[in-house]
Amino acid sequence: MTDTTxxxxxxxxxxxxxxxxxxxxxxxxxxxxxGSFQALTSIDMRVGTGEVVVVIGPSGSGKSTLIxxxxxxxxxxxxxxxxxxxxxxxxxxxxxxxRRETGMVFQQFNLFPHITVIDxxxxxxxxxxxxxxxxxxxxxxxxxxxxxxxxxxRKFPGQLSGGQQQRVAIARSLAMQxxxxxxxxxxxxxxxxxxxxxxxxxxxxSQTGMTLIxxxxxMGFAREAADRVIFMADGEIVEVGEPEHFFTNPxxxxxxxxxxxxx
Amino acid sequence: xTATAPPPETRPQGDPSxxxxxxxxxxxxxxxxxxxxxxxxxxxxxxxxxxxxxxLFYGGRFIFVTGQWEAVRKNLTLxxxxxxxxxxxxxxxxxMYLVASALGLAWGTVTARSHDRAEETGxxxxxxxPRDLLRRYWSILLLLAVILVFTRTIWPTLFTLSxxxxxxxxxxxxxxxxxxxxxxxxxxxxxxxxxxxxxxxxASGSAWWWTSALFALAAFQLxxxxxxxxxxxTTMNWPIFGRTRLVTARDLVRLKRFxxxxxxxxxVVVVRIAYWLIGDTSSVSWDDWSGLYLTLVASGAAIxxxxxxxxxxxxxxxxxxxxxxxxxxxxxxxxxxVPFIVLLFVAKIFIDFFLNIDTPLSLTTxxxxxxxxxxxxxxxxxxxxxxxxxxRGQIEAGQAVGLQPPAVMRLIVLPQALxxxxxxxxxxxxxxxxDSTLFTFISVVEFYRARELIHxxxxxxxTAIAETLVFVAFAYWAISYTMSKESQRLERHLGVGxx
Numbered sequence: 001m002t003d004t005t006x007x008x009x010x011x012x013x014x015x016x017x018x019x020x021x022x023x024x025x026x027x028x029x030x031x032x033x034x035g036s037f038q039a040l041t042s043i044d045m046r047v048g049t050g051e052v053v054v055v056i057g058p059s060g061s062g063k064s065t066l067i068x069x070x071x072x073x074x075x076x077x078x079x080x081x082x083x084x085x086x087x088x089x090x091x092x093x094x095x096x097x098x099r100r101e102t103g104m105v106f107q108q109f110n111l112f113p114h115i116t117v118i119d120x121x122x123x124x125x126x127x128x129x130x131x132x133x134x135x136x137x138x139x140x141x142x143x144x145x146x147x148x149x150x151x152x153x154r155k156f157p158g159q160l161s162g163g164q165q166q167r168v169a170i171a172r173s174l175a176m177q178x179x180x181x182x183x184x185x186x187x188x189x190x191x192x193x194x195x196x197x198x199x200x201x202x203x204x205x206s207q208t209g210m211t212l213i214x215x216x217x218x219m220g221f222a223r224e225a226a227d228r229v230i231f232m233a234d235g236e237i238v239e240v241g242e243p244e245h246f247f248t249n250p251x252x253x254x255x256x257x258x259x260x261x262x263x
Numbered sequence: 264x265t266a267t268a269p270p271p272e273t274r275p276q277g278d279p280s281x282x283x284x285x286x287x288x289x290x291x292x293x294x295x296x297x298x299x300x301x302x303x304x305x306x307x308x309x310x311x312x313x314x315x316x317x318x319l320f321y322g323g324r325f326i327f328v329t330g331q332w333e334a335v336r337k338n339l340t341l342x343x344x345x346x347x348x349x350x351x352x353x354x355x356x357x358x359m360y361l362v363a364s365a366l367g368l369a370w371g372t373v374t375a376r377s378h379d380r381a382e383e384t385g386x387x388x389x390x391x392x393p394r395d396l397l398r399r400y401w402s403i404l405l406l407l408a409v410i411l412v413f414t415r416t417i418w419p420t421l422f423t424l425s426x427x428x429x430x431x432x433x434x435x436x437x438x439x440x441x442x443x444x445x446x447x448x449x450x451x452x453x454x455x456x457x458x459x460x461x462x463x464x465x466a467s468g469s470a471w472w473w474t475s476a477l478f479a480l481a482a483f484q485l486x487x488x489x490x491x492x493x494x495x496x497t498t499m500n501w502p503i504f505g506r507t508r509l510v511t512a513r514d515l516v517r518l519k520r521f522x523x524x525x526x527x528x529x530x531v532v533v534v535r536i537a538y539w540l541i542g543d544t545s546s547v548s549w550d551d552w553s554g555l556y557l558t559l560v561a562s563g564a565a566i567x568x569x570x571x572x573x574x575x576x577x578x579x580x581x582x583x584x585x586x587x588x589x590x591x592x593x594x595x596x597x598x599x600x601v602p603f604i605v606l607l608f609v610a611k612i613f614i615d616f617f618l619n620i621d622t623p624l625s626l627t628t629x630x631x632x633x634x635x636x637x638x639x640x641x642x643x644x645x646x647x648x649x650x651x652x653x654x655r656g657q658i659e660a661g662q663a664v665g666l667q668p669p670a671v672m673r674l675i676v677l678p679q680a681l682x683x684x685x686x687x688x689x690x691x692x693x694x695x696x697x698d699s700t701l702f703t704f705i706s707v708v709e710f711y712r713a714r715e716l717i718h719x720x721x722x723x724x725x726t727a728i729a730e731t732l733v734f735v736a737f738a739y740w741a742i743s744y745t746m747s748k749e750s751q752r753l754e755r756h757l758g759v760g761x762x
Contacts, residue, residue, distance in 0.1 A: 073659050100665045110660035114678050114757075123674065124664035176665055 021048025024180060024211045025070065030079035032065055032235075039065045041235045043079070049179075050209040054222040054243075057232035058258060063215040064107075066232065067182045070213070071102045084179060100128065103173025107185040109165045111157035117144070117168050118153040124176045136175075143171040147201050163194030170201055181205065183214040219263065223247055231255045325729075334727035335734045336413045338717045342734075343410070345553020345708040345716075351546060354463045355556070356422055361459035363430035365452040370430075371437025372448045379442065399748060406741035409734075450481040465547045475534035482526035486519070549625040553708035555738065557627070561709070562696040565634040569695075572635065573642035578672060580647055591643070598640035604704055606633040611705040630707055638695045645687045649680030682757045689750035693743045711735060 017023065025047040032040035040062050047053055055063045068074045069081060072088055072095045081088040083098045112120050121140035125131040131139075144150040147167035149160075157165055166186055173181060183202060187195045199221050206212055206225045216222065222229055222243055229246045231239040231254075239252045247263075250256050298308045335342070344355060397404070411420050437448055457473055552560060579591035598606070610629040624632075653676050661671035681688075700711040708716065714735045717723050723731075 071663060073662065096665065096667070099662060102663075104660075104663035106656060106660065106663075108656050110654075110656040112657065112660070112675055112679075114682065124666070127670055127674065128665040172664065 018046050018048040019051075021051060023047075024049045024051070024084055025213075026080070026082045027069075028080050030069065030076045030081060032062075032069060032074060032076050039235050040069070040076070043237060045230070045237065047211060047213065049211055052206045052212045052214070052225055052227045053230060054226040054228075055213065055215045055230045055232060056217070056219070056222060056258075057238075061232045062235040063232050064184050065235075067104075067184055067213055067215055070180075070182060071099050071104055073104075100176065101178055102180040102182055103176055103178035104182045105166070105169050105173055105184065105186050107188050109157070109162070109169045109189070111165055111169055111172070113157050116154055116156055117149075117160070120157065120168060121172045121175045124172065128176065140171070140175060143174050144168075146174075146204075147171050148197075161194060162190045163197045166190065166194075166198045167201055170198075170205075174205075178210075180211040180213070183212065183216070185215050185217070187216065187218060217262070219247070231258065233258070326733075330730050330733075331727045332413065332730055332734075334717055334723045334731050336415070337722075338713075338720075338731075339410065339413050341554065341716060342710065342713050343554050344556050345713045347551045347553060347556070348547055351551075354547065358459040358463050359422065359426045360429055361455045361462065363426045364433045365455040365459070367430040367433030368437045368448050368452040368455070371434035372440075372445050372452075374434070375438045375440070375442070376445065378438075399752065400745060402741040402744045402748075406738055409737070446484065447481075450477070450484075453477055454481075463547065463552065464549045474538075475531045478530035478534050479527040482530040483523050486523045486526045549627040552627055554713045555710045557702075557708065558696075558699050558710040559742075561627070561631050561634060561702070562692075562699050564631050565638050565695060566692050568631075568635040569639035569642055572639040573646050574677070576639060576643035577646035577650055578677075580643065581650060595640045595643050598636055599644070603633075603637050603698060603701055606637055607701060607705045609633065626705070626707060630702060630705070634695075634699070638691065638698075642688065642691050645684050645691055646680065648687065649684035650676060652683045653679045682754070685750055685754050685757070689746060693746050696743060696746070697739060710738065 023046060025045070027043050027045040030040055030043040031038065043066060045066075055066065057063050065074055069076045069088075070083060075090075076088075084101055086094050086097050088094060088098060111117075112123070115123070118137060118140050121143060122131075122133070122136040125136040125139065126133060141150055141153065144153055147170055149164050149167055152160055152164060152168070157168065160168065170181075170186075186202065187198050190198065195218070199218060202212070202214065203221070203225050212225075214221075214225075226243045229241060229243050230237055231246070231250075231252075233254050239246070239250060239255045241250075246255075247259065250259060299305045340349075344352070347355065391399075407423065411423065414420065440448065454474070454477055457477060461474065576591045576595060579587045580595065582588045582591070607630065610633040611626065657675055657679065658671055661675045662668075666674065699709055702709040703712040703715070706712070714731045717731055718728060
């Protein structure tokens, strides 16, 4: 907890605001290496509370690595990452604190195949938040209503379609009542007809005031939901902008090239 | 990823013209298609039928006509309980009843719990019919029937049937108990099992220690589970404190700790006194266990003990701490690299030397110890294979949900890893069970050694050698086969709804 106070005091007062919002995530000068390969190069990024940030870029550009650094699934080699006033260090208490406040949705869903859907959702609340079983299950059912599949509660993940599985994964993350949700290409492993059902859920979330960082290739979604779009290439943030401006009038050459390839 | 299955009504049903052609079944069709579809398959079929018939004829003649089963019949007691003192046989009978009750209690509790869970989740469990049970256990039941056929009096049959009856009765009773008593039932079952072994080994030496440890654990658990305010009220007005005040959380913690210590001490004292009252009955000891009985107990103990050890070793081998990893790797590589017979001789000759204690452990204990060590090294590698089969994304998902590493291991990785390696694990158990024949080399009279003892009798030095061999082989097979079948069932059972 002492870390928290030192962190907040060290940042001067006008730096705790971004675009009229309180600062939620701050990355400064972050480098990340896999062996000798540099996956991230001096990343500076600030995200405000309730902001919806969409990260796009060609494959291998470091998008996933970027958000995986935010909840310490990857550790960064240089620079500072501060999430909600807590700095990510090797201190396991800080890591636990940050993981409790961030939910993550994976490309491959990563549901636990050996337990039922409802057990998938209640596992975190019961084990980490020590919530009583009844309460956790009631909450899980609410969340399943919200992602529109309450009837699947007692099934196993393997019995669900990809889109349903991904919605369960979203419910599982929401069950921990996170302040931040990280989406790592949530629709890339889905059949085309299931993409919209997942995007709808994320879109709905974006209107609840939760902080979202979404790595995606769905440009339509980016245009509709994002407050800001970040374009990454070769481990660097190349361009940041509001979606309208970003898609119609990109500044950088690499952005233009990328957009011309996919649109 | 699987998509949802099409609704059943869209599948072709019943109408033969809509079935795929290979499903239109008739015996002559099937024969022509699978056994006589060309000249070499016809040849193979004919040869196989002839060879099979010949084997069946000679096998049947040996078993029912020419076989001299007198050797087995006369020595059945030797095969079953080896050199266990004949006038102490009642101890084995008593154990049979105790173990049957313990199993019935555990089985009943587990069934009742799964019924409750089924009711809660709305998934109705299918009840096993007698026919299912017969299909599952036919090899063991056949073995039991063969053994009973060889007995000369009616008593063993009566004992067997009444044991089964006791087990089923206890199970039926346990299922009617309220859910709150399940924890006590678990302890009671374990207690009965432990006591039963003390009955067969005599309650001498350090045996009381096990019972008191179990009692202490039970007392500790039961004290922790109680809400003390129920008994004490929320205010304290005990004279020693002088004044009345509210009970604080801190008081409760202290009181609970005090109650726990008291319960544990009381449990140990009670057990010690009980054993003191019983006195020393050293007419039998662990080293009297022998025959099929020893084979079952030793391999059962090794299976039960090596499993948790193997889990620790496998997890330790993947630890990020070099010291732990190194220790686990050394253990595994050392005990996998040494022949089991060498370990057995170490058990017989060296262990006392290393341990340097006054009263030597019984040979049976030492054998079981090395048996466990040996099998845990192999089992650890099997479990490690399972751990590696769990995708990295599962661990990451667990971490992202906020679980700490031990919880990720316990709740996410291990359950998936273990069910992936059930076949390999049971294979290990079966080979372990049969490895107990190697005890012969250190003159521990297990099942196979008991068979050799038959042929050291003057009457059977050169006769009935094939008969005893066939009987022993059959007994080993019957039990291994059931283990293998049960593993398949477990696999199917756990595989429900998996990817």
